[in-house]
Amino acid sequence: MTSLDSANGPTVTPTPTPASERPDISELVVGVLGGTGDQGRGLAYRLAKAGQQVVLGSRSAERAEAAAAELGLGVRGADNAQTARESDIVIVAVPWEGHGELLANLAAELAGKIVVDCVNPLGFDKQGAYALTPEEGSAAQQAAALLPHSRVTAAFHHLSAVLLQDPSIDSIDTDVLVLGDERAATDLVQALAERIPGMRGIYAGRLRNAHQVESLVANLISVNRRYKAHAGLRITDV
Amino acid sequence: MTSLDSANGPTVTPTPTPASERPDISELVVGVLGGTGDQGRGLAYRLAKAGQQVVLGSRSAERAEAAAAELGLGVRGADNAQTARESDIVIVAVPWEGHGELLANLAAELAGKIVVDCVNPLGFDKQGAYALTPEEGSAAQQAAALLPHSRVTAAFHHLSAVLLQDPSIDSIDTDVLVLGDERAATDLVQALAERIPGMRGIYAGRLRNAHQVESLVANLISVNRRYKAHAGLRITDV
Numbered sequence: 001m002t003s004l005d006s007a008n009g010p011t012v013t014p015t016p017t018p019a020s021e022r023p024d025i026s027e028l029v030v031g032v033l034g035g036t037g038d039q040g041r042g043l044a045y046r047l048a049k050a051g052q053q054v055v056l057g058s059r060s061a062e063r064a065e066a067a068a069a070e071l072g073l074g075v076r077g078a079d080n081a082q083t084a085r086e087s088d089i090v091i092v093a094v095p096w097e098g099h100g101e102l103l104a105n106l107a108a109e110l111a112g113k114i115v116v117d118c119v120n121p122l123g124f125d126k127q128g129a130y131a132l133t134p135e136e137g138s139a140a141q142q143a144a145a146l147l148p149h150s151r152v153t154a155a156f157h158h159l160s161a162v163l164l165q166d167p168s169i170d171s172i173d174t175d176v177l178v179l180g181d182e183r184a185a186t187d188l189v190q191a192l193a194e195r196i197p198g199m200r201g202i203y204a205g206r207l208r209n210a211h212q213v214e215s216l217v218a219n220l221i222s223v224n225r226r227y228k229a230h231a232g233l234r235i236t237d238v
Numbered sequence: 239m240t241s242l243d244s245a246n247g248p249t250v251t252p253t254p255t256p257a258s259e260r261p262d263i264s265e266l267v268v269g270v271l272g273g274t275g276d277q278g279r280g281l282a283y284r285l286a287k288a289g290q291q292v293v294l295g296s297r298s299a300e301r302a303e304a305a306a307a308e309l310g311l312g313v314r315g316a317d318n319a320q321t322a323r324e325s326d327i328v329i330v331a332v333p334w335e336g337h338g339e340l341l342a343n344l345a346a347e348l349a350g351k352i353v354v355d356c357v358n359p360l361g362f363d364k365q366g367a368y369a370l371t372p373e374e375g376s377a378a379q380q381a382a383a384l385l386p387h388s389r390v391t392a393a394f395h396h397l398s399a400v401l402l403q404d405p406s407i408d409s410i411d412t413d414v415l416v417l418g419d420e421r422a423a424t425d426l427v428q429a430l431a432e433r434i435p436g437m438r439g440i441y442a443g444r445l446r447n448a449h450q451v452e453s454l455v456a457n458l459i460s461v462n463r464r465y466k467a468h469a470g471l472r473i474t475d476v
Contacts, residue, residue: 127444127446129447130446131447131450174474177457179457202465203460203461203464204458205456205460206460208365209367209453209456212449212450212451212453212454212456213450213454213457215450216451216454218443219417219442219443219450221443222441223440223442223443223476226441227440227475229475231473231475231476232473232474233471233474235458235470235471235472236411236469236472237411237469
């Protein structure tokens, strides 16, 4: 066992940014790739409801426009490439199976953008969910490898799409673990998470430690089955 | 992304056990291998304070007896083999480096016992902590492979040894994720966690999903550094 408290090595992290000093992201455009899926649509809904400008992306512009019209709240729809071009922050909410190919094809459009990967590589069999291990270590590290000119972060892994999409729920009681190697980018993504009532954005390490955060969804699925819940995470003492 | 809610496949899990119907473990003896380390000593202290009979194990019986005497509360000390023999539930709180060898040597003494692995295989460099991947998949799966006649579970990974050992703190605000392939064993370990004020024992999946739970300590170390905290976890909606 390694004690949590016995973290050796130099502490290179500067002091935390108080929530009140978070960057102002209210004018930034947020794109959601895979925005017609349950999780993408749920995130688009919550962010638009919070007043963020949102573009919902899909392979098909028509399907994206239809889904955007259904959401209302000023959400626009576009194909994935157009979504990437129009956005400052791009959330990647596509199935793991198409993740690498999609990002490789969008490398030019995503250059200079903040990319927020929220993909969980999981397999399923009769015993439930289990973690897949991408060759690069994690979905987020695969994104970073494919998008050398983007500012890649990882976040929003543990959200229930059911809760996100339920209009009768105003506040979602969970912390969003935000990972990344660039402080300015993770600060922005923490601020984005905190646009959604009930959520806190908590910095939780570098991209090299993304795999366990992505995979923890397998455990939360076990929790959900056992307790008939929509489990989320809170970090205590922060 | 895989939605948390879209867990396909048959649901084989029976309904959860209400806390009030948890097994009575008050008469069981709990051994702590590696009990002279910070985490082991902290767990021994908390469990003894809660009224559990505790045997603190170490390679050296003398060091174990000295540490036990320091703790008081009826805690006994013994060498690791004796500790395993005398205990019903055996917590493994040794450094990852000696984990496999220790367990291989104690396979006979641990036969029939409930083993609770709480080891986090981590490496450290100048950027902080990162996950190591044991050949078996996780420390807990290594334990299960080495101890085919024991009832192996995994739990207590995310506790701050500082908080555990601080006598001025009465309640520790955290959930304990409990993993294992045998329901009766995980129920007992959940009940054990709940002996400690403030803690809940939450079932969080099979041993094959232990790696991400063990590795998440790397992220909590990042949280602790950024926020000057002793971070713990809570599962919401349970």
